[in-house]
Amino acid sequence: MNSYLIYSDNTVNPTQYKLKNNITQTIELSNANPTAIFNGALNVMTASSGGGMCGVKNGVYEIDGNIYSNHYCGFVGESMDKTIIRPKAGFNDNTIFRYWDGQNSQNPLTGFKLKNLKLELNVNNATDAAWISSGSKDLELDRVWVYSKKPPAISRIGFFIDNGNGTNNNHNLKIYNCRFEGSCLDQDMLGLGNVYYGDVSHNLFLNNTAQAL
Numbered sequence: 574m575n576s577y578l579i580y581s582d583n584t585v586n587p588t589q590y591k592l593k594n595n596i597t598q599t600i601e602l603s604n605a606n607p608t609a610i611f612n613g614a615l616n617v618m619t620a621s622s623g624g625g626m627c628g629v630k631n632g633v634y635e636i637d638g639n640i641y642s643n644h645y646c647g648f649v650g651e652s653m654d655k656t657i658i659r660p661k662a663g664f665n666d667n668t669i670f671r672y673w674d675g676q677n678s679q680n681p682l683t684g685f686k687l688k689n690l691k692l693e694l695n696v697n698n699a700t701d702a703a704w705i706s707s708g709s710k711d712l713e714l715d716r717v718w719v720y721s722k723k724p725p726a727i728s729r730i731g732f733f734i735d736n737g738n739g740t741n742n743n744h745n746l747k748i749y750n751c752r753f754e755g756s757c758l759d760q761d762m763l764g765l766g767n768v769y770y771g772d773v774s775h776n777l778f779l780n781n782t783a784q785a786l
Contacts, residue, residue, distance in 0.1 A: 575649055576622070577601070577614055580630035590634070592617065592627075607634040611658075615643040624684065631655040637664050639671040642706065647686030653716045653752075659693035660701050667694075667701040674707050674741075681708035681741060691718040692732075694755070700725040703732045708741025714748045719762070721755025724782070728758040736766035746771035756782040 575595060582589045582603075590610040592602040602613045611634070618625035624645025631651045636658060650656030660667045669692055672682040694701035703719045706712075712734065719732050731753065734743055746768050753762040753776065762781045765773070778785035 575628035576618060576625035577627040578630065579607075579610055579614060579627060579634075579648075581607075581632045581634075595628075606637065608636040608638045608640065611636065611640045611648070612638075614648075615641065615646050618646050619643050626686065629656050629690070633657045633659070635659055635661040636669065637661045639666060639668055642670050642672040642682055642685050644682065645684040647688070647713075648690060649686075650689035650691070653689050653718050654691055656689060657691045657693055659696050660699065662697040662699075664699070667699050668705045669702070670704045670706075672706040672709075681710045681744070682706050682712060683710040685709070685711075686713045686715070687717050688713075688715045689717075691720060694719065694721040694731060695723045695725045698723060698726060700727050700729050702729055705733050705735060707735050707737040708743065709734060709746065710744045712743065712746050714751055716750045718752040719754070720752075721757060721762075724756040724758055728760040728783075730760045730764040731755075731757045731762040733764040734766070735764065739767065742767045742769050743771070744769050746773065748773045749775045752777045752779065753781070753785065754779040756780070759783045761786065 578593045587605045590607040614627045629650045692703040
């Protein structure tokens with residue numbers, strides 16, 4: 574069972590995005606901005622128990638800032654095609670999930686998971702990315718659909734599990750049952766670097782315009 578749940582409440586105007594504690598059945602956070610709710614969920618899970626998983630109900634969540642990935646946390650959508658996160662028009666640093674601890678990092682993102690989510694890119698003729706990180710350990714993606722709806726304004730890797738210019742490693746990386754679709758112009762849809770032990774299998778790459786992986 575997921576410790577928390579994110580959902581939209583359309584009975585009020587403007588729509589409120591809420592974070593519910595599944596154990597106590599109380600609303601921990603409520604905000605008209607879904608970015609605040611996703612980051613709030615990560616902060617709450619980390620502070621209360623050092624991590625946890627948060628469910629996300631079907632819906633479209635338009636974010637206007639980065640979701641800052643945190644250790645031993647993750648999000649599980651209700652369905653791969655109907656639980657949608659995408660950058661809002663005007664979002665300048667268009668990376669949905671971000672973890673950047675710099676080059677020579679001694680603190681790789683550890684134990685983070687995404688499942689049953691659709692991450693939409695380049696909806697507004699922008700230049701978006703689904704992910705950027707600098708070093709990881711036990712990162713797991715299962716049934717994640719990264720979809721570039723239009724060619725980006727400039728080339729950019731769609732989902733970039735980076736290594737900080739070759740200085741950080743990615744250990745025990747798991748990416749399976751995922752779908753990477755659409756154009757990144759002449760860049761990779763899925764960028765990997767310095768992977769030590771991993772399972773990247775049973776993934777679909779569709780309509781990519783450059784190197785898929």
